[in-house]
Amino acid sequence: MRILWRSLSFRIIVRNQKALGVRGVVTSCRAVVLPRFGGPEVLELRPDVEVPSLKPNEVLVRARAVSINPLDTRMRSGYGRSVFQPLLPLILGRDISGEVTAIGASVRSLSVGQEVFGALHPTAVRGTYADYAILSEEELAPKPVAVSHVEASAIPFAALTAWRALKSTARITEGQRLLVVGGGGAVGFSAIQISVAAGCHVTTTCGSQSIDRLMAAGAEQAVDYTAEDLELAIKGKFDAVLDTIGVPETERLGINFLKRSGHYMTLQGEAASLTDRYGLAVGLPIATAILLKKQIQYRYSHGIEYWWTFMRADSEGLNEIRRLSEAGKLKIPVEKTFPITQVREAHEAKDRRHIPGKVVLELD
């Protein structure tokens, strides 16, 4: 029955490996397609979506679990339309955990059959909500052995975003003090765990239901943003602030709590929203001008460095994230799983905030 189902849902053609540089090629598979922007109802699970040929540095991954990031629901609703509109239909999804099915000719670090996890770049057009996804070698690493595919799929996009801010931008070092605004979310929780593992002292803001979890992960102070006056409750000054919320109120708070030469990093950079509003040709220069103005202004007024932070693939970072996960020092709790056939229900639940934590789609 299982074999029959599989033969119906995709066609595998094994071709001459030397001619193609890969061991086997899947030509089509099930995928969740976004034909137009809108609510969860626009998502279509199609049985026979083309799988392109692999480029030399690419890897074909049989997906077992893909997590839902806020970027997925935002893209579905039209965020980034200045870039994505001409490229519709898209496949959503950044995170993946699964097995390597085929590798491009120049791939050296991974082999067919290996269990891997990883995340695509934010602007990738062919996402991971599919039986087979294509990622580049540097976007993947061996899956942490101690965790399931579901648990592994929740980690890469969020943890790499935190990694980029902390390790590439602020370059945190042992003994430094870090403030994570919004530590209850996947990126904030990753940032707390990465900073604690690096020997930093972490303060965070979160909802009341997240306090125990964040303190157990090593935060020294967790302040309930719904009940306390943050200005009064947060103690001392910080070397870096990661603001996952990025509204004017949290930006002002973060900047005022920084030491001189400290780094303020927001995840809510305005590049996409401005290019959506004004088009790429006008929106991008406006975004660059706004960023430069803020950087100069805050350097002059507060002596601090101001950044818009974006997720970026980082092979070294992903391998370090894997090691932290294997050591039990980095995990992202999964609140609920849905089969991929219920992707609309899963998006609906995230849109309506019925499920506060991480949601993962399972592929059988």
Ligand SMILES: NC(=O)c1ccc[n+]([C@@H]2O[C@H](COP(=O)([O-])OP(=O)(O)OC[C@H]3O[C@@H](n4cnc5c(N)ncnc54)[C@H](OP(=O)(O)O)[C@@H]3O)[C@@H](O)[C@H]2O)c1
């Ligand atoms: N720039 C990039 O490349 C990039 C990459 C990844 C994510 N992001 C963005 O970063 C944000 C977080 O992503 P995520 O994956 O961590 O989302 P998430 O897992 O859905 O977390 C969101 C959390 O934010 C917390 N929160 C909401 N309002 C808050 C406030 N005023 N103060 C403190 N905490 C607050 C809530 O935590 P409690 O449960 O504790 O209330 C909520 O669980 C999203 O907007 C996402 O789009 C940007």
